[in-house]
Structures are given as C-alpha cells and as structure tokens.
Amino acid sequence: MTTPLPETATPPPGCPAHRPAAGTPAAAAPPNVTPLYGTSVSEDPHGLYARMREQHGSVAPIELEPGVEAWLVLGYAELLELTRNEQLFSKDSRRWRVPKEGRLKSDSRLLPMTAWRPTLLNMDGADHQRLRGAVAQTLAKIDHRQLRQTTEAAADSLIDSWGPDGTADLITQYARRLPLLVFTQLLGLPAEAGPHLIELISHFVDSSEKSVRANAEFQAILLDLVRRRRAEPGADLTSWLLAHPAGLSDEEAVHHLVVILVAGNETTINWTGNTLRLLLTDRRFRATLTGGRLTVSDALDEVLWRDPPTQNFPGRWATGDTVLGGQYISAGDMLVLGLAGANADPAVHGPGGVGGNRAHLAWGAGRHVCPAQHPARLIVETAVETLIHRLPDLQLAVPGHELSWRPSPWSRALTSLPVLYSAFTPPRTPAPERPTWTPPTVSAPTDSTPSDATSTPRTPDSAKPAPRSWWSSLAGWWSGR
Template sequence: MTVPEHLAAAGCPYTGRPAGAPLYGSALAADPHGLYARLRAEHGPVAPIELEPGVEAWLVIGYQEMLELTRNEQQFSKDSRGWRVPREGRLRRDSHLVPMTTWRPTLQSADGAEHQRLSTAVGDTLARIDHKRLRETTEAAAMALIESWGPDGTADLVAQFTRRLPLLVFTQLLDLPEEDGPPLLELITGVVDSTADSQRSAAALAGLLASLVRRRREQPGDDLTSWLLTHPVGLTDEEVVHHLVVLLVAGNEPTINWIGNTVRLLLTDRRFRTSLTGGRATVADALDEVLWRDPPVQNFPGRWATSDTVLGGQYISAGDLLVLGLAGANDDPSAHGPDGLSGNRAHLAWGAGRHVCPAKDPARLVVETAIETLLHCLPDLQLAVPAHELTWRPSPWSRALTSLPVLYSAFTPPRSAPPERTAWTPQPQTGSAPTDSTPPEPTSTPRTAGSALSDLRRRLSSLVGWWSGR
C-alpha cells in the first residue's frame, strides 16, 4: 500500500487505520452532538467509525469535506458494488446495513449520465405535484388523525400522528384504489419498523407496487406512478417499482422525524419560543432550525472510494465506505455565519452536490402543513412528560424520538370545514418553562370546495379508521 506523498513528505508515515468509534448503541442516541464533537477533536473532519462490530467506515463531519465528497463522483461513487467489506465476506447476510447499502437500479445508486437520466425522471415527476392539492391532502390527513384520538385529551404524537400522516398522504399521491390503502400502510410500517418480518414486508411491498405499475402501464392516470412510467427517459417497470420504494420508504422516515423534531422544538425550547413571542420566528423558521440542529437523517451511507486518496487528512483506501455525517457537518463551526443559524439555509440536511434530495420542496410543504394544522386544531398542546424524559431511537441513521406524549383540551375539529386559524399558545408544563408565545398567523392556500374535497376526507377517514381498528 503506497503512503500518500503529502503525509510522507510531512514526516507522518501511514501506520494503519485508526481505531473506529462505534456509530451504534445508546451512546449515539443519548448525545450525538457530543459524539461528533469528540470525533472532531480527536480525528478532525473525517473520523474512523464502526457501523457494526468488524465493519469499518469513515464519518465525514467537516462541512467543506462534505462538499468535496459529494461533488467528486469520480473519486467517491454512489455505486455500493465497489464496497470491499462484503466483497471480503465480512458483512453478515442478516446485517441491518444490507437494506441501506445494497445496490438497486435507482438514482440513489447511480453516478454520471445514468444518475442524470434517473434523477430527471424523478425530479420532473415530483415537480408535477399540485402544491395546493398536496396542502389540502395533508391538512385533511392531519385532521382525520386528530379526530381519531380518544376523548381523554392525551396522545403520543409519534405513534398516532407523525408515523401515520406521511403514509396517508402517499396513498393519495399514488391514487391507490381504496382496497389497496390498508395493505400498503401495513407493509410500509413493517419495513420501516425493522421487525422480524421486515424482509417479508419488503418483498410483499415490491409485489404490490409491481401490480400497481402493471395497471398504470395499461391505464395511465394522474398520479406519481403514471408520471414515472410516461416520462420521456423511458424507465422500465422494474426501475419504476424501485423508485416508488425509494419514495415511499426513504421519503417516509425523514418526513416522520422532521415533524416530530419540530413539534418537540416548539414545545420545549425557551429560546425559540421567545423568538416566536417577539414575532421574529415562524413555524417555517422552526423547520430550518431542526434541519440544522437535529436533521431527520443524521447520517447517510454513503460514498465508496474508487481509488486510494486522502480526505480531511485521513488516508482513504479504494473500496472504503464514507458515511455522510449530515448532523456532524452542520455542527462544524465553519458552517455558521456571524448571526448563528438565524435565517441560514446552508445546512446539509438534504445532502449536497448532484445527489441532493429531490423531494425537499414537497416534503417541506407536507411537514409545515401538518404542524400548522396540529397546532391550530389543538391550541393548548403541551408535553405530558418533562422534556428531559423524552428518548431517542438508537439509530445511526435517523434522529427520531421514540415517543412524544402530549396533553390537550378535548377538542374535535369540524368534519365539514377546516379549523379556524386561531393563535397557538403553548401552556406551562412539567419540566419546561412557561411561555406565552404566539406564532404569526400562517398563510394558507385557498381550499377547493365541493365533492372532490369531501371525497378526499372520506377516503382518508376510512384509512385512519382501519388503522385505529374501527
């Protein structure tokens, strides 16, 4: 193995890979920012890690290094088939890394011209989504979920709101027949919950989507599947199925976490509530604050080195996996302006380079609408436990609460009309400071009256009823 010239010239002979810090377990869930700070202090902007025992990788937590990594496809490829760990027989067949790193014929695994072809189809398809209709669908889904809660004024927003709302919205974007809605919800839940049956759920989900693709190939409609099938780049049926899986599964988890993390910020952060009180911040500002501080995806695999190189002072071998440390790079002091994070959207929560998330605009609309609807339907929403008792899932990828228990006054939104836009005033709660903050009135898209909106609400209420066991 050749020692990098600049290291040898500097009198720093390469003596082997440094020991990697485990990027798994409870320590990561309890204090990820502390972990990233320690790694930065010990190793610099690129740190050695273990993704599971015996599986090494590099975590890129430098802002500039992240930009270099994501902009240089020739040196750092998205094609995981070059990863030397499975090639050397060191990745277990049942490893939790397999779903996140397996090569598939999607834009997430492609470089160069092939990535351009696939991303054009996906980007153009997402651009066809009617934002007015998407806002109405999201609001109707949020209201249907809130209406399904019991009369005792308590709820777990993770289990009963954030984990369900994005799936309800997706069923409408796909224009699924009503009988396919419940199976789709059940299968996606089985996949993302990583249960013992997750592989069976994944196979069944692919089968359901393949049937949907065959039907839309014969009879195109006004929906995501039809738009992908009829795009001029000419996606195959297999490519469409895989991209639907990406949109449904990879797009679902970040949306869930973004909603939950933003509501947590609004209910617990004294500094942010003070900004709301003074009219200096809005719910939209809270969304950006979360993307900086607790992005819904904190780490993401990845890039694979195509040849030996140096990044951030570390010697990277061909076939090494580099993990995008989105949250860690956001913590890099060089990324923050003189005024801190206020009004700054230069975060890396969406990634960077050609592989930046193509769904960021519809995702923001869904999350913002969901939170606005929740807060205005339940104006006295508050935490049901002290803030320090909230816990996080021990995932190296997601920054996700395990639960978000809340209290509110008994209140049922009207079924025939959207709720009045009343001010939201979080109430004093155990373990957090009192507040009298009131965010500015949000600007809503005018709503469409008539049977179409009534039918949408009926279908969403039916799905929520199935989910609630009614």
Template sequence: MTVPEPHLAGGCPYAERPGVTPLYGRTVAQDPHGLYARMRAEHGPVAPIELEPGVEAWLVIGYQELLELTRNEQQFSKDSRHWRVAAEGRLRPDSPLVPMTMWRPTLNNLDGAEHQRLSAAVGDTLARADQKRLRETSEAAALALIESWGPDGTADLVSQFTRRLPPLVFTTLLDLPDEDGPKLLGLIMNVVDSGADSHRASVELFGLLGELVRRRREHPGEDLVSWLLGHSAGLSDEEAVHNLLVFLVAGNETCVNWIGNAVRLLLVDRRFRGSLTGGRATVADALEEVLWRDPPIQNFPGRWATSDTVLGGQYISRGDMLVLGIAGANDDPAVHGPNDLSGNRAHLAWSAGRHVCPAKDPARLIVETAIETLLHCLPDLQLAVPAHELEWRPSPWSRALASLPVLYSAFAPPRPTDPVPFPSAGSAGSADPAPADPAPAASAPVTPERTAWTPQPQPGSAPTDSTPPEPTSSPRTGSSALSDLRRRLSSLVGWWSGR
C-alpha cells in the same frame, strides 16, 4: 481500512490515532452532538468508525470535507459495488446494513449520466404534484389522526401522528385503491422500523409496487406512478419499482422525523417558542432550525472511494466506505457560531452536489402543513413528561424520537367541508390575523380566538412565508371532493386504530 505507513504518505508525520468509534447501539442516540465534537477533537473532520463489529468506515463530519465528498463523484462513487467489505465477504447476509447499502438501479446508487437520467425522471414527476392538493391531503390526514385520539387529552405524537401521517399522504399521491391503502401503510411501517418483519415487509412492498406499476403501465392515470412511467427517461418497470420504493421509505422516514423533531423544538425551546408567539418566527423557521440542529437523517451511507486518496487529513483506501455525517458537519464550528441559525439554509440536511434530495419541496409542504394543523387545532399543546426524559431511537442513521407524549385540552375540529383554520397572510396590515373559529361541537369547547400559537398581528408588518398570500394562493378543492378525501383518510385511520 488500510492506513499507509508514514513513509508511504510522502514523509508526512502520522500520529497513532485513538480507537475507532462504534456507530451502533445507543452511542449515537444518547448525545450525538457531544459524540461528534469528541470525534472531531480526536480525529479531525474525517473520523474512523465501525458500523457493526468488524465493519469499518469513515464518518465525514467536516462541512467543507462533506461538500468535497458529495461533489467529486469520480473519486467518491455512489455505487456500493465498489465496497471492499462486501467484496471480501465480511458483510453478513442478515446484516441490517444490507438494506441500506445494497446496490439497486435507483438515483441513489448511480453516478454520471445514469444518475442524471433517473434524477430528472423523479424530480420532474414530483414537480407535477399539485401543491394545493398536497396541502389539502396533508391537512385532511392530520385532522383525521387528531380526531381519532381518545377524550382524555393525551397522545403520543410519534406513534399516533408523526409515524402515521406521511403514509396516509402517500396512499393518495399514488392513487391506490382503497383496499390497498391499509396494506401499504402496514408494509411501510414494518420496513422503516427495521424489526423482525422488515425483510418480509420489504419483499411484499416490492411486490405491491410491482403490481401497481404493471397496472399503471396498462392504464395510466393522473398519479405519481403514471407520470414516472410516462417520463421521457423511459424507466423500465424494475427501475420504476426501485425508485418508488426509495421514495416511499426514505420520504416517510424524513417526514416522520422532521415533524417530531420540529414539534419537540417548539415545545421544549423557550427561546424559539417565545419568538413564535411574539410573531418573530414562523413554523417554517422552526423547520429550518431543526435541519441544522437535529436533521431527520443525521448520517447517510454513503460514498465509496474509487482509488486511494486523502480526505480531511486521513488516508482513504480504494473501496473504503465514507458515511455522510450530516449532523456532525452541520455542527462544524468552522461554519457558524452557536446562535447563527436563523434564516440560514446552508445546512446539509438535503445533502449536496448532484445527489441533493429531489423531494425536499414536497416534504417541506407535508411537514409544515401537518405541524400548522396540529398547533392550530391544539393550541395549548404541551409535553406530558420533562424534556430530559424524552428518548431517541438508537439509530446511526435517523435522528428520531422514540415517543413524544403530550397533553392538550379538548377542541372542536372543523366540519368536513370547512378549510383548516390557517392564519391568513393576505391582509395588507397584518402578518397573522386570527384563524377563523372552528365549528361548535356539543362535546368540546370552541378553540379560543387567540392562543399561544397564534401570534398577535403587528401593524405594518410584512406577510410571513409560512402560508402564501391569498392573491397568489390556489383555490381550494370543491367541498364535495374535499369531503370525499377526508372520509377516505378517516376510514384508513379507523382501520389503523382498530375501529
């Protein structure tokens, strides 16, 4: 990137900056918070980085600077066709940056009226999803996964739970035929893993979604694809496919990482675990704290400067790429102290400005339901390794565990027609009454009535916001439909597990 000489910047003194920080390899995974603190000390709120050798960019890690970046789309466009590196032919065709930065006709790549059109279509479509049904689907998927684990009381929550649950839920939201479910699961996994098969999987996933869009155009139903196509924004088939692809891949990665990071917090942070068991905090509180401390997407590309400008004391040239340093901006000491996170939703995990994530509410419901189901079914869940041995994936974008090995005792899951034993908030004098005992099973003891994860009710306390009060909750789906849903998801899990 070009930095003007001091006399070209109005005579302002410009000290020679230290070396550019590479944002690839294991640099970000080892100690991201320490890395962002060092970058802030050396460069201020906007730091020069390399995304790969020879590909430069800026990382915006100042809270106010990131707000300015996201709110001024005339100066900082979402359209990657402004990128000077690509225009100059310096981006390899096989670069892993291509899938993250290539232009597509999606709400993530457009500004102004066109962005508003697509954003309204996607947001309105997601708002039509039945929250009761979404919660039941998430419960059923979580149960199906837990029940598939072996009898030895061990599991890797990343490979056996967090990475599998969101795609299971998405197959139901899309109302895919049973024969397409396993294929969708495998393709999404290959795309987000960014491995050798990532490009092939991306092409196949695009084709699968294209065929699905064509079928729904001819025979609409009650599903996300049909609602998106029927929206007054009038999306073309190509626009629908691209935006569904963004929803599936980005939504999957966010939910996967959020679940894993939140469970890790609950298992390793004695302060927070004590608050949870004492009834002073809920799973929802844990989710918010994770969005501050270890957001599922820690850095996100990007914005592109449409003209020369200055941001955070750095001279930004036209065509420069600016990366949203979400985790770094959340760490900005100018925003909060180290213990000022409880109940605070001013984090930037969902971005800001016009491009704030439209799927944050359904994502929250999926993640919160998955974690509550896990903890109520396995109340004595604990790490199988010391916390310092947990490894993070070496990704500049995601904040994601490579694995999360756990230990647990045997448990008796609910029968197929029983609701998952969530704590009820409907009692006037109790915040979290004990969950109902699950059905007895011959091969496993019944889960104890009181556990480390079911706080004792405090007399006169207010209901938690983790689960809606009974009078305002939607009635559950009939037992037959719920049984069919659980059987279908169990069948998909069985395919995934090789059964």
C-alpha cells in the same frame, strides 16, 4: 481537501485501512474506531460527533456493525467535497471492499441501506442524470396548493379520530400516520396499504433483525402497483413516472418508488416529530403556539440544522486511494455522510458563519441533493400548522429530558411524543372526499401561519366527523374503530 495517496504513504495503525484479511474472523473494533450503532448514537449524537471530531478531526473512523468499518465525514467543507467529486467518491456501492472480501453477512442489517439498486441513489454521471430527471420532473407535477389541502384534510381526520380524554402521542398517532395518508394517494396505492408499509419501512430503516425480509415484501407490494399502473395508468405519481420519456423499466420504477416512499415518508415523519418537539420544549418557539414572532418555518429550519431527520446517510465509495480531511482513504472504502455532524461543524457557525440560514446539509449536496425537499417541506409545515391551530393549548405530558429516540444510525427520530390538551378549534374547512390528482402546472408552496380562532372545550361528540370521508375511514382504520 482530497489528494491522491502517495505511493510510499502508509496508513496509520488503527485506521480502517488496517483491516483483517478476507476470510479472517473480525476482531473487536480498535479503541479509536467508534461504533455507529447502539445507544450512544441515539441518546447523545451531538456529544458523540463532537468527541469524534475532537479525536479524529473532520473525517472519523467508524464501525457500522461488528467487523464492518467505514468513515464518517463530519466536516462541512469535507462533506461538500465528498458529494461534489464523483471521480474520487462514487455512489456505486458495488465498489465497496467489505462485501468483496466476504465480510458482509448475508443477513446483515446494512444490506437494505447499502445494496446496489438501479436508482438515482446508486449511479453517477449520465445514468444518474437520466433517472434523477425522471423523478424530479414527476415530483414537479404535484400541485402544491392541492397538496396543502390534502395534507390538511388528512391531519384534521387524524385529530378528529382521537378520543375526548385530552391525551395523544404525536409520533404514533400523528407524525407516523400522516405521511402515508398523503403518499398512498400520491402514488395510487390502496388506502389500506398504508399501515403495513409503515411497519415495513420502520424495520429496514432501523436496521432491525427483520430488515431484509421487510425490504423484500415492501418491494413486492410496489411491483404489483407498477404492473397495475402500467396496464391501467391513473392520475398519480406512479403512472407519471412510468410515462416519463426516460422510459423506466418495471424494476427501475419499483426501486424509485422505494426511494420516494422511504426517503419521503421517513424524512417527513422525523421532521414533523422533531419540529413539534422543538415547539413544545424551546421557549424561543413556545410563543408560536399563540402567535409569536418566530414562525413554524423558523422551527423547520432550526430542526434541519440541529436535528435533521436523516442524521447520517450511506454513502460514497472511494474509487482509488486518496486523502480526505487528513485521513488516508483506501480504494473501496465506504464514506458515510455525517449530515448532523457536518451541520454542527464549528467552522461554519459564529460570526460570518452560515448558521441560521438554509445552507444546512440536511438534504445532502451536489448532484444527489434530495429532489423532494419542497413537497416534503410543504407536508411538514402544513402538518405542524394544522396541529397547533386545532390544539392551541398543546403541552408535553412528560418532562422534555424523558423523551427517547429510536436506535437508528441513520434517522433522528423520537419513539414517542406524549402531549396533553384541553381545547381545540374546528377544522378550517371540512375534510373532503379523496380528491382526484391531475397533472397541473407546477406551483410553489406559499408561506402560511395558523389563523386565529376561538378555542372551545373538547366534548366527546365534537370529534365525530359528518359523512365518513376517505380520510376519516383510513384514520378510523388506524385507530382500530
């Protein structure tokens, strides 16, 4: 529960409220403050969050980088309160006390994920509602039937581009490439821009040393797109966003395309990879590859509960001194949404709990809940179903415990997912040329499961598509052909 901080209350020693004065060199993090970076957050996040919960409760003190403190909200109820109370917890990162006190370096890897931008992610109240309405209504123009067909065609082209040796890496050769095949078309970007955008996104989502420069280059590409679509509108998300009655400026449009691409692309990659891992390593889902009772949709939901594609998300900033989850929160403190940790809160599992349904917090909560969850689900579901239809005897090439994760405090993402296969089935339908997107009536995604098909041995010639479609050309570019 959040309560105002009594005037006479003093934060306990060691909590983030006891921070060095402005201009003072940052000391090492106190022993009871957990660094949310390095190998611990990637190798065993579930164990890390459990230990933090045991030591601190539902809100834990963390360090985002040396000398930069914050709070990680691990409680399900506390995270709901955090996301629903704009008066106490704002989305405006300009309230953050760390930069104001001169303690955030100009080249900090946190900047791309925390810097204020004129987007729905960084605003409250009426400003947020205006921008969210523009994005949500633009996304609603996507025809879900056509999106399913487009995603399936892209998936087929990638699978057809693999060699005849029966090996593949489902992260680098599939999950990481597929979304950009779809998103470049949705946004009206040139097909060849996809690979470079993937590289740039990876840098600043992983908070790498190249993140600041990658972020600037990424936005420059999108600014050029916005200016071209402003002059010559097309049947794509960029043009629809610019034409929305909210009247977005070029700057606002660019920043919202960043939101769509980064949040949509990165989440889709991780959700696809984590679902494929679950299908290949968990006996409960293994039968799905041969038509078991548990469906791909069940696997998608379990991943959102246990290994959500975004495990932590910045953030909220306290507008005044308060208490949350028994912790003293000072005005200007940053609070990180611990999506994976809150999903694992023991208070919401077990008899009468919410485990096993879609009450997870993978999409956030409150007014800032993700507006793109339905298209994202459709893309991931289609990607997974298409793969297991085409490669019905798919299996891991290494023991499951040898799989490794990217060292990101934000994303839950595999570095690779090597597999073996010896048989494949043809695509359900021939891969079409790049279709033209038209503003259709909104339709909901339909449930589907892989259709039965007879497997045939893979031969070198079987992977060669007929005429070289747009999908095949881009897939070939990815493969270096």
